Amino acid sequence: MAxxxxxxxxxxxxxxxxxxxxxxxxYLKSFLESKGHKIDIxxxxxxxxxxxxxxxxxxxxxxxxxxxxxxxxxFAEEVKKKYPHKKMIIGGAHAxxxxxxxxxxxxxxxxxxxxxxxxxxxxxxxxxxxxxINAEQLTSEQMESLPIPWRDKEFLSxxxxxxxxxxxxTVMASRYxxxxxxxxxxxxxxxxxxxxxxxxxxxxxxxxxxxxxVMFYDDILPLSKERTEKICExxxxxxxxxxxxxxVKTMSHQPELLQVMKDAGCVEICLGIESTDQRILDIVxxxxxxxxxxxxxxxxxxxxxxxSAYLIIGLxxxxxxxxxxxxxxxxxxxxxxxxxxxxxxFYPYRHTYIRENLQEFDLQVYLEGSTGAYKQSGGxxxxxxxxxxxxxxxxxxxxxxxxxxxKDNFRGYASSNLAQKNNNLIQK
Numbered sequence: 388m389a390x391x392x393x394x395x396x397x398x399x400x401x402x403x404x405x406x407x408x409x410x411x412x413x414y415l416k417s418f419l420e421s422k423g424h425k426i427d428i429x430x431x432x433x434x435x436x437x438x439x440x441x442x443x444x445x446x447x448x449x450x451x452x453x454x455x456x457x458x459x460x461x462f463a464e465e466v467k468k469k470y471p472h473k474k475m476i477i478g479g480a481h482a483x484x485x486x487x488x489x490x491x492x493x494x495x496x497x498x499x500x501x502x503x504x505x506x507x508x509x510x511x512x513x514x515x516x517x518x519x520i521n522a523e524q525l526t527s528e529q530m531e532s533l534p535i536p537w538r539d540k541e542f543l544s545x546x547x548x549x550x551x552x553x554x555x556x557t558v559m560a561s562r563y564x565x566x567x568x569x570x571x572x573x574x575x576x577x578x579x580x581x582x583x584x585x586x587x588x589x590x591x592x593x594x595x596x597x598x599x600x601v602m603f604y605d606d607i608l609p610l611s612k613e614r615t616e617k618i619c620e621x622x623x624x625x626x627x628x629x630x631x632x633x634x635v636k637t638m639s640h641q642p643e644l645l646q647v648m649k650d651a652g653c654v655e656i657c658l659g660i661e662s663t664d665q666r667i668l669d670i671v672x673x674x675x676x677x678x679x680x681x682x683x684x685x686x687x688x689x690x691x692x693x694x695s696a697y698l699i700i701g702l703x704x705x706x707x708x709x710x711x712x713x714x715x716x717x718x719x720x721x722x723x724x725x726x727x728x729x730x731x732x733f734y735p736y737r738h739t740y741i742r743e744n745l746q747e748f749d750l751q752v753y754l755e756g757s758t759g760a761y762k763q764s765g766g767x768x769x770x771x772x773x774x775x776x777x778x779x780x781x782x783x784x785x786x787x788x789x790x791x792x793x794k795d796n797f798r799g800y801a802s803s804n805l806a807q808k809n810n811n812l813i814q815k
Contacts, residue, residue: 388423389511392440393447395430396459400763406548407557410604411479411503412449413536418504421534424511428542432462440470445511448495449479449503452737453760463494476510478503484572484737486519502562504533524563527579535589540596548602550630551654555600556593560586560618564606567672568661569740570702570733578610583617587624594625603631610637615644619651628652632659635675638683645690655693658683663716664709667702670748671741677712684720693725695798700786701733703741703748706776710785717793727798730786732768734759749774 393412398404409430416426429438440446446466450459463475474496477489483500490498499506501522509516538556548555563576593601601622608631609615622629633656637644645656658680662668665677687694698713720726735742735752736759745752750772757771768786770779777785790797 388425389444390425390427390442391419391445391447391511392427392429392438392443393449394432394462395428396432396448396450396454396457396462397430398451398454398760399457400453400760402764405546407602407604408543408546409449410536410557410559412447413538414533415447415449415503415507417534417537419507419511420537422508422511430542430545432458434458434462434465437462437465437469440466440473443473446470446473446475447507448475448477450477450481451479451759452481452485455481455485456759460492460494467494474510476507478507480572490519505529524576525579530562530579531582531585535585535592538592538596543596550600550602550628553599553628554597555602556596556598557604558586558589558593558601559604560608561605566606566674568659568674569671570661570699570736572736572738574740578607580614583614583621586618587621590621590625590627594627599626600628600630603629605632607632607634607637609633609644609648612641612644616647619647619653622653623651626652628654630655630657632657633683633687634658635660635679635683638686639679642686642690645686645692649690649692653692655695656687657695657697658687659697660716661697661699662702662709662713664712667704667709670704671702681716681719684716684726688720688723688725691725693727694720696720696726696728698728698730699733700730701770701772701774701777701782703750703774704776705733705774705782707785710789714789717789717796721793721796727796728793729798730768730790731762732770732782732786733772734769735772749776753779 393415395409395412412428416428419426448459448463467475475494476497476499477495478499482489482498486498486500489495497510497516498519499522500520502525503522506520506522543556561578561580563578564573565576565578567575629652631653635658638656660680661671661673663677663680668675684694700710717728741748753771757769762768770783773779
């Protein structure tokens with residue numbers, strides 16, 4: 388049996404980072420303990436007060452890029468100084484996208500890119516593995532074999548998330564996303580589903596822990612009529628209300644599902660709309676038509692459900708005209724109190740199609756001083772891009788103008804800042 392501690396760095400760049408727990412380490416803990424290992428999770432690592440780690444065989448760090456740059460790297464360096472012979476493993480989004488830099492830093496014995504359950508188990512069992520482990524996407528059989536994620540009442544009590552005033556937590560009914568959006572790091576994956584029976588077990592435990600609401604954290608929850616109805620039977624069974632991410636095509640072409648979802652406790656649909664300029668949608672391979680977006684929004688609002696529209700400004704080729712087309716969408720629904728929107732500035736993440744193929748796009752990228760956090764303390768949305776039609780300043784001004792004009796429907800803050808304009812420009 389191996390004894391492991393997994394650290395999750397805090398997120399000091401946020402106003403409050405105790406909203407939703409990180410599910411990844413919770414999946415790891417339940418799976419590895421089912422194989423006979425002992426796993427502890429520390430979600431409040433303190434650089435000035437590193438605990439005694441002598442009793443652990445392995446030290447894990449699960450981190451996003453903003454977390455790693457803000458405090459995770461310094462914590463790992465300090466741990467390495469105090470325990471130079473301990474094997475440290477890093478996973479999470481930062482490991483997936485910055486494996487080469489992590490390799491050069493030399494802090495970690497293994498860098499796990501992708502889902503970590505089976506890769507981590509191989510490490511603990513002493514198998515001969517490379518430093519950088521490219522974990523393959525899990526099959527449906529592998530996913531179904533996993534125990535439900537570890538949830539502990541005391542651990543979860545540190546997180547405060549509410550839906551319609553009811554204490555909520557997060558759950559996933561699937562992994563991966565089949566869409567081809569060129570701004571996403573995990574585009575065009577094979578959607579893999581957990582069975583309804585497994586989801587039933589998970590929601591029963593969540594209900595027994597005292598929760599009355601969940602956020603389905605899947606990229607898309609309602610894809611087919613049959614599956615959506617099965618999920619809704621389970622939420623209705625336990626009297627759990629929920630929010631979820633929807634799909635424009637499903638919401639526009641199968642409006643009858645919305646009533647089924649509402650009857651089963653759904654209170655809000657979140658739609659990744661990005662833009663309502665057809666040229667921009669086609670550039671980023673979003674796969675939606677503008678008329679479908681408008682129809683999906685009407686259908687959701689007409690059903691009596693809340694709708695949260697996620698919009699992005701500054702995508703490749705953005706112009707005053709394309710922004711005006713997106714504003715028409717906001718304006719049409721701004722009189723409905725059930726409609727809200729978020730409007731973030733595009734960030735060109737590592738390993739996205741756009742970032743890897745900048746020469747194809749009308750986009751310039753400035754990374755000096757950027758954090759990679761699309762939302763920061765005070766609601767700041769970082770601007771490190773420009774197009775041939777719009778400067779960084781133009782993008783910021785247009786965002787703030789629209790937010791101010793439709794502030795009654797905006798669900799965040801209007802603050803923005805500019806990454807240093809003339810440094811570290813990625814040339815086409």
